[in-house]
Amino acid sequence: MSLSLEEVRRVASLARLRLSPEEEELFAGQLSAILDHVKQLEELDVSAVEPMTHALAAGEATELRPDEPLPGLEPEAALANAPARDGTAFQVPRIIE
Amino acid sequence: MSAAELLRRSISEVGAELADRNVSAVELCDAALERVAASDGAIGAFLAVTPERAREEARSSDARRARGDARGPLDGVPVALKDIFLTKGIPTTAGSRILEGFLPPYDATVVERLSAAGAVSLGKLNMDEFAMGSSNENSAYKPCHNPWDLARTPGGSSGGSAAAVAARQVFGTLGTDTGGSIREPAAFCGVVGVKPTYGRVSRYGVIAFASSLDQVGPFGKTVSDAALLLGAIAGHDPRDATSSTRPVDDYLSGLERGAAGLRIGVPKEWFQEGLDPGVEQAVRAALATYEKLGAKLVEVSFPHTRYAVGAYYLIAPAEASSNLARYDGVRYGLRAKASGLREMYAESRHQGFGPEPKRRIMLGTYALSAGYYDAYYLRAQKVRTLIRQDFDRAFQSCDLVAGPVTPTAAFRLGEKVDDPLQMYLADIFTIPCNLAALPGLSLPCGLHPSQRLPIGLQLVGRPFDEATLLRAARALEREQGPLPAPAGA
Numbered sequence: 001m002s003l004s005l006e007e008v009r010r011v012a013s014l015a016r017l018r019l020s021p022e023e024e025e026l027f028a029g030q031l032s033a034i035l036d037h038v039k040q041l042e043e044l045d046v047s048a049v050e051p052m053t054h055a056l057a058a059g060e061a062t063e064l065r066p067d068e069p070l071p072g073l074e075p076e077a078a079l080a081n082a083p084a085r086d087g088t089a090f091q092v093p094r095i096i097e
Numbered sequence: 098m099s100a101a102e103l104l105r106r107s108i109s110e111v112g113a114e115l116a117d118r119n120v121s122a123v124e125l126c127d128a129a130l131e132r133v134a135a136s137d138g139a140i141g142a143f144l145a146v147t148p149e150r151a152r153e154e155a156r157s158s159d160a161r162r163a164r165g166d167a168r169g170p171l172d173g174v175p176v177a178l179k180d181i182f183l184t185k186g187i188p189t190t191a192g193s194r195i196l197e198g199f200l201p202p203y204d205a206t207v208v209e210r211l212s213a214a215g216a217v218s219l220g221k222l223n224m225d226e227f228a229m230g231s232s233n234e235n236s237a238y239k240p241c242h243n244p245w246d247l248a249r250t251p252g253g254s255s256g257g258s259a260a261a262v263a264a265r266q267v268f269g270t271l272g273t274d275t276g277g278s279i280r281e282p283a284a285f286c287g288v289v290g291v292k293p294t295y296g297r298v299s300r301y302g303v304i305a306f307a308s309s310l311d312q313v314g315p316f317g318k319t320v321s322d323a324a325l326l327l328g329a330i331a332g333h334d335p336r337d338a339t340s341s342t343r344p345v346d347d348y349l350s351g352l353e354r355g356a357a358g359l360r361i362g363v364p365k366e367w368f369q370e371g372l373d374p375g376v377e378q379a380v381r382a383a384l385a386t387y388e389k390l391g392a393k394l395v396e397v398s399f400p401h402t403r404y405a406v407g408a409y410y411l412i413a414p415a416e417a418s419s420n421l422a423r424y425d426g427v428r429y430g431l432r433a434k435a436s437g438l439r440e441m442y443a444e445s446r447h448q449g450f451g452p453e454p455k456r457r458i459m460l461g462t463y464a465l466s467a468g469y470y471d472a473y474y475l476r477a478q479k480v481r482t483l484i485r486q487d488f489d490r491a492f493q494s495c496d497l498v499a500g501p502v503t504p505t506a507a508f509r510l511g512e513k514v515d516d517p518l519q520m521y522l523a524d525i526f527t528i529p530c531n532l533a534a535l536p537g538l539s540l541p542c543g544l545h546p547s548q549r550l551p552i553g554l555q556l557v558g559r560p561f562d563e564a565t566l567l568r569a570a571r572a573l574e575r576e577q578g579p580l581p582a583p584a585g586a
Contacts, residue, residue, distance in 0.1 A: 003463075011459055011466065013443075015446075015458050016443050017446045017447060017450070017455060017459070018447035019455070023455065026452075027455070030517055033518050034521070037407055037410075038407040039407075040404060041404055044483065049480075050479070051478035052479075052481040055309040055310065057534075060341055062296070063342050064338065065335045073202055082428060082429065083426060083427075083431075083432035092427055092438050092441065093435060093438050093441050094437075
C-alpha cells in the first residue's frame, strides 16, 4: 500500500508535528513499506479473539492507593523547567485576540 | 590490586573487598571515573558523567561502613543509569534534543531504590532517542560503539547501559526494554541483561515510550550481579498502579540450584531462515550443555512468531504517539518561536524530535486515526492475545523457553540506518516476550565462530518467574565459564 503526501500531511497535522517537504517524501515511502509488512496480520482470522487490553494478566495483584490527597510538586518545582512563565502560570503564545 | 583488576570483578567480589576494607568506595569510584575518562571517548556510553556527586555518594558510603552501617552488597558499588530515568537535579534527556537541559524535579523509584541500597551512580547513559531503536544510532547526541568492535553497534535502545558494563566502566547499569532494548544490547556486548515481567519493577519516573510494554531491568557482568540489582529495584510501588503487589523472590538464594530437572522449551520457529548460522551454532551448543546438565529439551511451537514484529510496530508506535504528545513546548523542553499556539506545538516538535520519534508518532497516529483503528490497532491487540497464547500453551510442557536473542551478532554502525523496516525486523526474537508481558533474560553463550563477537542466549519464563530464569542462566554460566572481557577492558 502506498501513503499519499496528502495523507502524510493530514496525519502530521493530527500529531501537531510540522514536517519539512523532504520529511513528507521520506515518511510517505517508509511508512508505506512498514504498513505493507503489517498487512501480514490480515492473514490471521481474529474474529473470535479478544484483544489483549492489559499487560497484566486478569487477577494480577495490584493495589489502588487510598483516595487521599497527598502533596504534589510545589509550584516552583513544577515551573522550574518552563520555557516561559508568568507568575505561577506557564506562559504560551496568545490564544484569544 | 590494580584499578583495572578491581573493575573486572563481579559485584559480590568487589563487595567483599569493600567489606574487608581492602578498598574504599571513594577509591573504587575514582578507579571507575578514571576508566570512564580513559575509555569513553572511543565508546560513547555516557551522555553525562557526574563525578562530584559520585564522589560525594562514595564518601557517604565509606562513612556508613566506618560506622558499621553498611547497607548491603551494593553499598559503595559504582553503577550508571540509562538517561531515561529521572534523576532529581541531574539533566535527563531520553537521548532527545527536545529534553536538552531538562532538570527533573524528582527521582524515579528505581533511582531512589539503588541509591537507598548505597550504589554510587557515575552518570547517565547513552540511548536511542526515547528508547526507539535497536542500534543506539538514534541518539540525538552521539553514537555509542560496541567495546568488542568499535565499528559495530552496541545494540539499542539501552546501548550505553550494555557498553558501560562490557567496557568495565561500572559494575552494573539499569536500562529499559520495550521490544528488546535490554536483551539485544546485552547480547551484542556480551553481558547479562534482564527484562522483568511487566509489573515487577516500578515505571514511576521512567520516561514513557509504550506504557503497556516498557519495563526496567538490570545489566551485569554475571548472572549473580544482575540478580542482585534486580532484587534491589523490584517490588510494589504505590506510585505505579501497574506494579504488582506480589512479594519479590530472593533471586540469590536459589541461584546455584543447577539446571537438572528443568524442562526447557525450544520454539522451532525461532530457528528458521534469517538466523545466522554462527548464532544458531552457539545457541544449539548452549542447549546441548543444558541437556548435559540434566535439563530436558522440549520442542514447542510458536506459530504466531512471524506476526510479532507487525503487531509490535502498530501497538508500540500507537502508545508512543500518545505518550509523546506531552512534548509540546509548554511545561518543559524545547519551545520554538512561533506566532500562535498551534504553530508553536508543531514547530517545537519539528525541531525537537529526531527522525525515529517522528516516524513512530506518524505511524502511531495513523494506526489510531478514524477509519484505521479497527484495521490496525484493534487487530494488533488481538494478535497480541494470540502471541501470549503461544507462550501459555508452551508453558504447559516446559518451565522456560530458550532460543536466540537476535538473528545475527552485532551489526555494523550505519548498516541499517536507512531502512527502518530492516532495523525493526532485527527485533523478531525479543518482541514476543514484551507483547506477552513475560520475563526475559539474555546471557552470553559464546563468541561467533567467524566474527569473534558475543552471542546471546535468550530465556523467557512464566509471569513473575524471574528466579527460574536466573537459576537456569547461572547453571549455564557456571558450566561454560565467564565470557572474557573485550580487548582493552
